[in-house]
Amino acid sequence: MTNDSSSIRTPRVGVVGGSGYTGRELLRILAGHRGVQTRWATSRSEAGRPTAVRGLPYQDLGFEALGDVDLVFLCLPHGAAVPWMEAADAAEVRVVDLTADHRPGSGREEGVVYGLTERNASEIARARKVANPGCYPTGVILSLEPLLEDGLLAESRTVTVAAASGVTGAGRSPKPHLLFAEIHGDYRAYGLGNDHRHLKEMRALLPGVPVLFVPHLLPVPRGILETISVAVAPGVDAEAVRAAWTRRYAGSGVVEVLAEGAPALRDVVDTDRLVLSAIDNEGLAEPTVTLVTAFDNLGKGAAGQAVQNMNLMLGLEAEEGLRCRR
Template identity: 40%
Template structure:
């Protein structure tokens, strides 16, 4: 049995993680941390069937767990992972603190110095791309939600070299409001978000751009430039990324579709839809799946639609998938 501790359990992703781990046959949540609600019980803070005492970080028993999940703000998460490693405890970080390859890149996108740059050698935990390097490692960087949809949507093309090198890829993505976290913000109030659809941080400013371009460039073995336009959807959960990618003009849709089907044939959580189908939130919400649709808009321009649940494949579900790989369990354990 994998003994688990959760930091940030009262956040949306942290609570979803606790909910799915409760049903996991080979893992058990030993303790959970919420600095803002320490001393209370989980059911008092988040009404529902889950209940356990909430601890402060300085109250945890490190010897009682094999693994921690950190659903904490960037900057804080790295300090917690470093503390876990000092006690010989493995970590899967759901924040951005382990995702970028260099301290300079982290400072550029997150506007402060990385508190533990020695942690930046952690493997990037997108199993469909990096499964081989996730086994029995001390820490894993759980990918961001937007990057997960984009990377899975583009990986076969870039790996095969079928995109037009040097051309900008345009990503129009939309997320449910849970993607912004539980902390109150004016634009997330019901009156602001309901029956509304609004862009934010468009162009080349959203913090996920650094992560997206870093990992796309590895897939392509060449620099990849993007324009990223995230939007807020008036839904609780789900991400839909619509990606416009210049491709080799001689390629036809049947060949591209066959490439995607072959690339993901053995992947339990990636569903390449039939030709003519477009990915939607309905394909994926409340699952750890990614649905991918392909449309040839005109010769030389492919539109990829990629949908995930931002709280599952975009966060806690993928974290459990990474835990399963880390500890040598069947990858789908607890996720079906």
């Protein structure tokens, strides 16, 4: 550290709104990341309490804190990221926004790169502003886009996504229906009617694919499993689907394609991995393949992907800090 040229200085990052489930997970990853220095994490309610980063308590800070960092993560309630994005822009600080505020379909996506890492790696590497994808769309788009691009989907057929998520996906602000005594032993569909707010994001990235998305709430803290049924074009089978994925995701340490079987939630919880699988179905007139995709909503579905994006934006090792080994 004798020479202070910025090229060798360890990049410095900050976390705005670090006391929700996403922010805490992000700080957990940053605590083990050897390529960046976490300078601060803001939280009004938890100010003074320790974060996962040794020696770094939460602080109640405003925009002035941006002067101290090269990149900032926004882990705020949806809607609250807009002024921070503007302030970071003015301060010439890179941003990874984990809210929905600048995602495709939000109306504020202009000039912001969509941070689906495996899809947009080169744009992300050059971006100042990145919108981290929603949890459900991450799995749906990574599962379907290669099939769409390679023409493997039957035309105009509804693609049915039965998704199930752990309760941290609903955030940490206390609501009666998220109390332990309400969730224990329960399971339910929600967001019925195909108007979940994540659909805009899926539709923007999968133009022309009619997606029917039905989310369910699981009695587990974390993890998402998406069971996706797709009518396929003539001659297409699960093997062709796996081949399309393998071409697209070769080299990724985060996305894994199973040669057989399907992932369970416990294979991915507490990791930053996303696991893809495809199975042929018997006894149907229309050839249909079932895709089972699993990942941690707080890992690849939020904080893990945010760190992937940071690694690209700061020119660090692609998987530094990530929990990708089984």
